Amino acid sequence: MSTYQHSFPDGNIGTVTSVLSNTDVEIVRKNQEMEKEKLPQNAWQKFMRALEVPHEDKPLSALRNPDLEPILVEERTWGFWSFFAYWGLPNFAVATFSTGSALLALDLNIQQSIGSLVIANVLIAVFTILNSNPGVKYHIGYTLSQRMIFGIYGSYVGIIIRVGISVVFYGYQAWLGGLCINMVFDSFSQNYLHMKDTFPESVPMAKKDLIGFLCFQLIQMPFAFVRPSRVNIPSIVTCFMTLFSIIGMLAYLVQTNGGPGPLYYKEVMLSSSQRSWMWLYSMTIWYSGISPAVANQSDYSRFSSKTLSCYLGLFIGIVVPGTFVSLAGMLCASACKGLYGSAYWTPNEIVEEWLSNDYSSKARAAAFFIGISFTGSQVFLNLTQNGYACGMDLAGIFPRYIDVTRGTLFAQLISWVVQPWTFFNTSSSFLNAMSSFGIFVTPIMTLNIIEFYWIRKSNITLIDFFTLSKKGAYWYSAGFNWKSMSCLLIGVALGIPGLVYQSEPDLKANSAMMNYYYGYMFFIPLVTGVLYFGLTYAFPVHHEKMCQNDPLDFFNCFSDEELKKLGMLPFQADMCEYLEAQEPRYSKEKTVVNDGKKHDNIQECSNSN
Numbered sequence: 001m002s003t004y005q006h007s008f009p010d011g012n013i014g015t016v017t018s019v020l021s022n023t024d025v026e027i028v029r030k031n032q033e034m035e036k037e038k039l040p041q042n043a044w045q046k047f048m049r050a051l052e053v054p055h056e057d058k059p060l061s062a063l064r065n066p067d068l069e070p071i072l073v074e075e076r077t078w079g080f081w082s083f084f085a086y087w088g089l090p091n092f093a094v095a096t097f098s099t100g101s102a103l104l105a106l107d108l109n110i111q112q113s114i115g116s117l118v119i120a121n122v123l124i125a126v127f128t129i130l131n132s133n134p135g136v137k138y139h140i141g142y143t144l145s146q147r148m149i150f151g152i153y154g155s156y157v158g159i160i161i162r163v164g165i166s167v168v169f170y171g172y173q174a175w176l177g178g179l180c181i182n183m184v185f186d187s188f189s190q191n192y193l194h195m196k197d198t199f200p201e202s203v204p205m206a207k208k209d210l211i212g213f214l215c216f217q218l219i220q221m222p223f224a225f226v227r228p229s230r231v232n233i234p235s236i237v238t239c240f241m242t243l244f245s246i247i248g249m250l251a252y253l254v255q256t257n258g259g260p261g262p263l264y265y266k267e268v269m270l271s272s273s274q275r276s277w278m279w280l281y282s283m284t285i286w287y288s289g290i291s292p293a294v295a296n297q298s299d300y301s302r303f304s305s306k307t308l309s310c311y312l313g314l315f316i317g318i319v320v321p322g323t324f325v326s327l328a329g330m331l332c333a334s335a336c337k338g339l340y341g342s343a344y345w346t347p348n349e350i351v352e353e354w355l356s357n358d359y360s361s362k363a364r365a366a367a368f369f370i371g372i373s374f375t376g377s378q379v380f381l382n383l384t385q386n387g388y389a390c391g392m393d394l395a396g397i398f399p400r401y402i403d404v405t406r407g408t409l410f411a412q413l414i415s416w417v418v419q420p421w422t423f424f425n426t427s428s429s430f431l432n433a434m435s436s437f438g439i440f441v442t443p444i445m446t447l448n449i450i451e452f453y454w455i456r457k458s459n460i461t462l463i464d465f466f467t468l469s470k471k472g473a474y475w476y477s478a479g480f481n482w483k484s485m486s487c488l489l490i491g492v493a494l495g496i497p498g499l500v501y502q503s504e505p506d507l508k509a510n511s512a513m514m515n516y517y518y519g520y521m522f523f524i525p526l527v528t529g530v531l532y533f534g535l536t537y538a539f540p541v542h543h544e545k546m547c548q549n550d551p552l553d554f555f556n557c558f559s560d561e562e563l564k565k566l567g568m569l570p571f572q573a574d575m576c577e578y579l580e581a582q583e584p585r586y587s588k589e590k591t592v593v594n595d596g597k598k599h600d601n602i603q604e605c606s607n608s609n
Contacts, residue, residue, distance in 0.1 A: 019551045019569060023471045023544060028554075030469040034061040053395075053403040063152070064466040065399040067392065070139040070557040071302045075229055078303040082232035083313025085239045086300055089381040090290050091321035092242035094176040094374060098345040100330035102285050106278040109266040110330045113282060117326050118319075120283035120521070125318040128294045129311055130449045135298030136307050137458065139557055142296040142389070143396035144465045148456070149447050150488075152468065153479030157488065158444050159393045165292050165437055166390035170382055171415035172423055174220070177378035178212030179348040181219070183371030185212065186355055187364040193355050205421040213421075217412060220379055220387070224408035228388040229303045231380055238376035243321075245373040248366070249350060250328045253335035261334030263343060280519035286326075287521045288438035290318075293385045295441040299392055300384070347374055387411050436499050439520060443491030446525040447484050450532050457547040463554045464545065473545040483535040491528040495520045 020028070037060075040046040058066045078086075090096060103113040134145045142162065146155035186193040195208045223231070254260060270278060297314070304310035333343040336350060344350045351367045391407025402410070452458060464473040476482075498517020501509035516523050549566045556571035563570055 035059040080309040080313040084317040085235040087317030088239035097329035101345040116282040125315040132297040132301035135301035139302040141299040151476040151481040170386040171418040171420040173382040175420035177216035180374040182212040187367040241373040242377040257335040261338040263334035284521040291438035439495035442524040443528040
């Protein structure tokens with residue numbers, strides 16, 4: 001609280017107690033200076049002004065644009081089925097359907113692979129719920145949470161990691177999407193089905209695959225202009241379409257084969273010790289493939305209308321489809337082994353086999369529906385978990401010039417650079433790619449949970465996310481939190497040797513490093529968490545706003561019920577004039593004394609820019 005001399009409308013001058021501390025007032029003023037629009041003085045400044053993101057009358061600064069602000073009440077429309085679909089998308093998809101190819105390559109059988117997936121999915125669901133709460137409670141995304149963990153400038157490290165993974169995954173999922181759309185094209189034309197390759201053998205893709213990839217990219221691009229919160233309905237529809245396709249494929253293949261096929265009865269020749277580590281590795285492979293979605297869960301949990309609906313939707317969406325689709329993929333591959341002599345791990349391989357054997361109207365109709373279903377799920381999977389995620393993250397680095405739409409277009413345009421077709425050259429390449437992504441984001445998720453729950457006691461200030469003031473709650477040391485950054489580097493570094501050994505089988509592997517890599521889903525959180533606990537205990541943060549909420553709803557983003565729980569005063573539309581005069585504003589609920597007289601008509605303070 002602060003006291004000020006204030007001239008009241010009746011001409012009296014008295015002492016007023018503000019709901020804002022001196023630190024709050026300085027942060028608000030600093031933010032206003034950053035957000036103040038300056039008239040361009042030359043051609044270059046006019047050009048740069050023209051490049052700024054559309055922001056209507058909302059603030060724009062080096063740390064802020066409308067896509068970074070907490071989500072308003074009227075935009076929080078996601079319920080149970082929306083979150084079920086968000087997590088259904090990566091499960092009702094080609095990658096999950098073909099997961100068995102990686103797991104059975106570890107010399108596990110179908111039963112053991114499914115057992116490891118059930119355990120992994122439950123743990124992933126719990127980890128996701130814990131990681132989503134900055135979005136659920138404060139309606140902020142992954143980008144702002146990085147400022148809480150690493151500092152205002154240090155946040156760029158976590159953001160850049162996520163951007164890099166988004167681009168890689170976008171290309172990877174777009175390539176799978178191209179295979180899906182080829183099923184539709186195959187149902188249209190027998191000539192397309194049997195299209196001859198014209199590329200030299202050194203190019204690891206077919207002409208047909210390239211056409212599908214380019215067409216899929218073109219289909220995705222218009223969705224960059226759709227708000228992320230608006231794709232929940234089509235996501236729900238495509239999830240159920242793909243579910244029906246998977247059920248139909250599974251029923252047909254198992255019935256036609258007369259049973260689940262030879263892979264189902266595969267014997268496990270591993271020793272008990274080897275089997276234990278392969279169980280861990282299979283869980284890690286599965287976790288790694290969806291770990292980026294776990295990391296940026298707050299980007300979508302901030303759209304939740306009710307907390308319980310969010311938790312139930314994501315828990316069921318992770319556990320049930322994640323187990324069923326993987327099992328269906330293994331059983332389909334096993335039945336194909338019995339029927340056709342080869343285990344087909346992707347839907348497009350199965351459809352091509354059907355059409356090659358019998359190009360009938362029945363087979364073509366099945367190919368068309370399966371192709372449309374999987375194509376739809378791939379489109380919205382890639383957008384929600386990679387395209388939009390990249391846009392949100394890039395907005396945190398260049399807020400003046402990049403918003404979600406521009407960032408999504410960026411991911412779409414450069415995703416070809418990662419050459420996703422190389423992921424499918426050999427099973428080992430596929431395995432290594434799938435099992436390495438989590439190394440980089442798992443420490444970030446661990447730090448996020450510890451910082452939010454243990455250090456800040458689930459209470460954070462929002463106005464400090466957008467300030468360069470040294471008194472801000474996330475300034476730390478020159479804008480960097482050296483403790484969390486050290487833990488991130490150590491957590492990642494310990495996983496790198498195992499990745500190198502896995503990628504280069506000719507190298508003599510260190511058994512300890514390999515085992516750490518096999519189980520990094522468990523070991524990285526343990527190492528990173530214990531280290532961060534220790535550093536925070538040895539070097540505690542002393543800040544006057546630690547474990548506190550904002551005194552006011554600066555962003556007009558909370559409901560009356562939320563304001564009551566958080567102990568905040570509400571936003572009012574007519575709050576500008578005092579701050580513009582660089583004076584604090586006060587709560588009308590506060591009683592102030594002026595020469596013995598009480599005044600209750602003082603306005604609340606808020607950054608209403």
